[in-house]
Every structure is written in C-alpha cells, then in structure tokens.
Amino acid sequence: MHRSRLCSLIIxxxxxxxxxxxxxxxxxxxxxxxxxxxxxxxxxxGLVTHxxxxxxxxxxxxxxxxxxxxxxxxDIEAEVRRLEALGARKVEAIQTWVVMEAPTGHRxxxxxxQRGGMGAHGNQWT
Amino acid sequence: MHRSRLCSLIIxxxxxxxxxxxxxxxxxxxxxxxxxxxxxxxxxxGLVTHxxxxxxxxxxxxxxxxxxxxxxxxDIEAEVRRLEALGARKVEAIQTWVVMEAPTGHRxxxxxxQRGGMGAHGNQWT
Numbered sequence: 001m002h003r004s005r006l007c008s009l010i011i012x013x014x015x016x017x018x019x020x021x022x023x024x025x026x027x028x029x030x031x032x033x034x035x036x037x038x039x040x041x042x043x044x045x046g047l048v049t050h051x052x053x054x055x056x057x058x059x060x061x062x063x064x065x066x067x068x069x070x071x072x073x074x075d076i077e078a079e080v081r082r083l084e085a086l087g088a089r090k091v092e093a094i095q096t097w098v099v100m101e102a103p104t105g106h107r108x109x110x111x112x113x114q115r116g117g118m119g120a121h122g123n124q125w126t
Numbered sequence: 127m128h129r130s131r132l133c134s135l136i137i138x139x140x141x142x143x144x145x146x147x148x149x150x151x152x153x154x155x156x157x158x159x160x161x162x163x164x165x166x167x168x169x170x171x172g173l174v175t176h177x178x179x180x181x182x183x184x185x186x187x188x189x190x191x192x193x194x195x196x197x198x199x200x201d202i203e204a205e206v207r208r209l210e211a212l213g214a215r216k217v218e219a220i221q222t223w224v225v226m227e228a229p230t231g232h233r234x235x236x237x238x239x240q241r242g243g244m245g246a247h248g249n250q251w252t
Contacts, residue, residue: 006155006179009135009195013230021230027212028197028228029132030249050247052178053132065231067193069135071154086153102154104139104147105191121176123156 002075003122008055010068018060069108128201131248133240134181136194144186195234
C-alpha cells in the first residue's frame with residue numbers, strides 16, 4: 001500500500017535570468033518569491049503558496065519553456081511501477097526523484113512528499 | 127478593483143484519442159473523468175477534482191503536447207491589462223477567454239471564474 005497525489009507545478013523557464021521569470025510569475029499569480037531566495041543564482045526559485053494550493057516552483061532549463069507536473073509519493077519505487085503499468089516510461093532518476101514521460105508525451109516527475117504529508121486528498125493504492 | 131487567481135491546469139494533448147489520454151491522466155492522478163463525458167467525441171475532457179484543488183482538464187490540440195495554466199478573474203479585461211503591464215502579451219480572444227503569452231514564453235489563459243468564486247485565496251488588485 002502506498003500513497004500519491006499531484007503536488008506541484010514546475011514552471012520550466014528557458015531564460016537567461018530566472019529572477020526576471022520569477023518576478024513575472026510571482027506577480028501574475030499573486031504569490032511572493034520565497035524569502036531568502038538569491039534570485040540571481042538559483043536554478044530553482046519557489047513561490048510561497050498556501051498549504052492547500054499546489055507547490056509552485058520555477059526551474060531554469062536548457063530545453064524550451066514549459067510547465068511540468070510533479071506527483072508526490074511516500075513510496076517512489078512503487079509509484080513509478082504503478083505509473084509504468086499505466087503506460088508511462090521512466091526517463092531518468094535524479095537525486096531523490098524520477099523523471100517520467102506520459103503516453104501523451106508530457107514529462108513529469110515523481111517526488112518525495114513536499115509538505116510532510118499528502119493533505120486531505122491523497123490517493124491510496126493497494 | 128478586481129480579483130484573480132490560478133485556477134486550472136490544462137493538459138494539452140496532441141493525441142488521436144483524447145479518451146486514452148484522459149484514462150491515463152485520470153488513473154495517474156487518481157481523479158475520475160467527469161460523469162457523462164463522451165470520451166470518443168470531446169475536445170475537452172474534465173477530471174473531477176476537489177473544490178480546494180485546481181480544475182484539471184484535458185484538451186485535444188494540434189500543437190505538441192504541453193501543460194498550460196489558466197488564471198480566473200471576475201474582470202477579464204482588467205486582468206489582461208494587469209498582466210500586459212507585467213510583460214505578458216495578448217495572443218487571442220476566444221469565446222469567453224483570452225490567450226496570453228508570458229515573457230517566459232509560456233502560453234496561458236485568462237478565464238471566467240470556474241467554480242463561482244475565488245475560493246479562500248483569491249488575489250485582490252486595486
């Protein structure tokens with residue numbers, strides 16, 4: 001038995017200055033950049049969202065800009081196997097997460113729980 | 127004075143069969159396809175999400191698969207002007223919504239409130 005749910009929107013930005021990108025999205029979505037972020041240096045910049053909202057992060061990337069989804073799970077291996085059985089393929093394991101590709105062509109990641117738990121609406125898989 | 131917030135994730139699918147795409151994402155995210163959907167015919171297929179989760183819809187598209195965000199607002203014209211002032215550009219008005227492009231290259235839409243209100247965390251702009 002393991003659990004998972006959609007947890008994050010990652011705004012992948014092909015941008016010279018991720019700080020500029022973060023300032024735009026912060027103001028567009030009305031969510032401040034996380035305090036203490038060095039916006040001139042970071043590969044990742046997080047926005048502050050409410051606990052019942054998705055995590056939102058900007059990531060500096062070399063590929064064209066896009067948005068990707070993260071699914072959090074308390075058992076990444078089991079979740080990857082579940083998603084493979086649905087037709088997704090494993091692309092790459094990076095540090096603590098796994099990059100996958102959906103049958104629809106979308107890349108997404110399976111990550112560890114981002115806020116300690118699964119909130120009120122986590123899925124339970126047996 | 128108007129209000130807005132991030133409301134929806136639209137999973138744009140370059141797919142022959144949007145029903146197959148919906149079945150994958152429904153199972154991956156653990157959210158059922160909306161009852162009564164004719165998955166063989168639709169350009170849009172919605173998943174059932176909780177009121178405190180983003181709206182999730184699949185859209186059949188001709189461009190490559192991607193994910194785009196929707197911002198809902200009780201005053202679309204004012205919201206478009208606000209986003210233009212932040213550096214976004216208006217791409218196209220379609221029916222009741224406006225397609226925009228962020229300075230980061232991401233396309234997104236400004237739409238009418240999707241669930242009647244703005245929930246607990248809508249932004250208020252003066």
